Amino acid sequence: QKEVEQNSGPLSVPEGAIASLNCTYSDRGSQSFFWYRQYSGKSPELIMFIYSNGDKEDGRFTAQLNKASQYVSLLIRDSQPSDSATYLCAVGYSNYQLIWGAGTKLIIKP
């Protein structure tokens, strides 16, 4: 069974610090990986995707992928209170389906 695991949190991080969110997956054949952010009462919105091993940076966000360890992470630098949300990891399985983690709740403390 394809699985995506995330620590449910909450993860509490001081404002201005780096928030590190982690995700592991079971399907070695997966080739696409996504991070979504979901504010309370809202729908998920894409933060970034990553396909290749290594780091991908977009502003304050960096996604890291290690296919050998079946591990993907999201770093948020200079965390702001507006970053407080639930972060969903999604892993591509087959050519259409995403397997979703349950999400990590992140709280940025001013």
Place this chain on the structure above:
Amino acid sequence: GAGVSQSPSNKVTEKGKDVELRCDPISGHTALYWYRQSLGQGLEFLIYFQGNSAPDKSGLPSDRFSAERTGGSVSTLTIQRTQQEDSAVYLCASSLVLLAGSTDTQYFGPGTRLTVL
């Protein structure tokens, strides 16, 4: 351009009634997905459309749930004889043509909050 839209945004119904939820995907997106999210829970996959056909209906919880898509665009999710456990937010997502061997980004609508009394 316009994103994914869903209607209604909120729906309150009585147990046993039928409801229809509508999704209008991003123009040109051939793939369409329905998910369900109960309070405080993760996303539960319901059904996937490619064009007007639904190659994966494996997530539909019971035969009370059905969905269709017409013209490769608008989709309707129908729940017959609603039960209290159907109360949840129903999310629709769409994506562009899928590349072989990879999964394309899914863009979500705002959701329909269904409450069954």
